[in-house]
Amino acid sequence: MRKYRGLIFFLVPGLLMYLVFFVTPTLSALGLSLTDWNGISPDYNWVGLDNYKFMIGQDPVFHQALGNNIKYTLFVVIFQTAFSLLFALLLVKNTRLNIFYRALFFLPTIIASVSVAFIWIFMYDPSIGFLNLTLQKLGLEVLQHSWLGDKKIAIYSIAFVQVWAHTGQVMVIFIAGLQSIPHSLYEVARIEGASRWQTFRRVTWPLLAPSATIVAAYTTLQSFKAFDLILAMTDGGPSYATEILSIFLYHEAFRNFKFGYASASAVLFMLIIASITYMQFKILRANRVTY
Template structure:
């Protein structure tokens, strides 16, 4: 009831010019959609969202797989390190965002402090205030927070691979690279598919972080924050709802695509 009704309501609203509060609104048909298609800000939000998602996807997947391979054995140190890496997952995105406002601070931030110490102070960008940099700074924070979580999925996948396969490979004299390519990687594919699917969806929903760090300024508006700002700051509910419908279609397409990939892999 809370799922079907909003879908229909969103679609119905997207055909109007409603401002969110008055009872006075008109049916405008597909006007909102033609306007969306030509709206440079909405297009930019989609572009930013794609850049954000791809950056997080690449770094988070590679990094978490690497860490999982290093920490797969259940030794005492490994378990402690996993617990540390997982820690940011339990912290609110708002708190994480504020912690990184501190890290990114141009004068007192640790990132610029570290660059200064290395004699690279001149290279320091304006992490959150440069339209070509800010979205990648946000991506950094996103995968800082979630790499440890995704690593756990990889570790579970790695631990599910039967030991005898590795023993057989060792007896056959396979190198480490060969073993990874012909045993680990193919058997890890289902876990990898879950990670890729999860990470992608998660990045499209990274609302709290963007609101906290930049509130969409400096070219960091993603689709979810665009909907929020359009509906709740500019009171264009109908127009925002049209954006929601497009967002829904994008997410639906991504999800079904990923389900298909998952099935192919199994």
């Protein structure tokens, strides 16, 4: 035990940072969620679980934000995973052309989210935007929309931007997973007469399950915590149509000065993310065992 005693000191800096920057703020938020603190006054009242009761039972904006968050997350997880896997399958070989396309698809990831937001605000502009002008030139005026002004499609318009910006990032994870699969397994499948779909279903996908687990968890967290992209593009509008939980939390704290209420939403936010991530890991692990 003595020879490991010195190694313990290497854990101390990381442990201190974890305590200071995660445990302490989490406990503080939990305590503040039981008060009506406005973020400015030194005085506040203890309200117990009233913030949680009102938020879950009576606050229509919170309910809409949660619904928007679910729509946004499902859209991003489904399409970002599908596109990234498709591109990974097409670009898995290390040829010069494939490496060029990988870099091209990865490029939006390194652009700041606010810059991406302004690019797509211009693209979505109903009058001079590239998208509507292209539809007009193709004679498809019926498909023209106010992409960020229509309450029915605004959340999906922003979700598409997230998919566009981060598909290349997730593609890299899938490519790493594909390249780790032994080539001999594909040779055996070809000798046995397996079709491409059978090879993918019986060989590629089961061995790609660890990468898929990482992608699903990361994409869910990424989309549930989306903030700067939505804030820059719509600020939650129109009429709360694009307001998700992170935007709701920000508005309650820094615009309405309800820090106690915002802390309660932060606690619920954390519990929702933890529950979804746990269920994802359980489902994906179960699927991996059945293969």
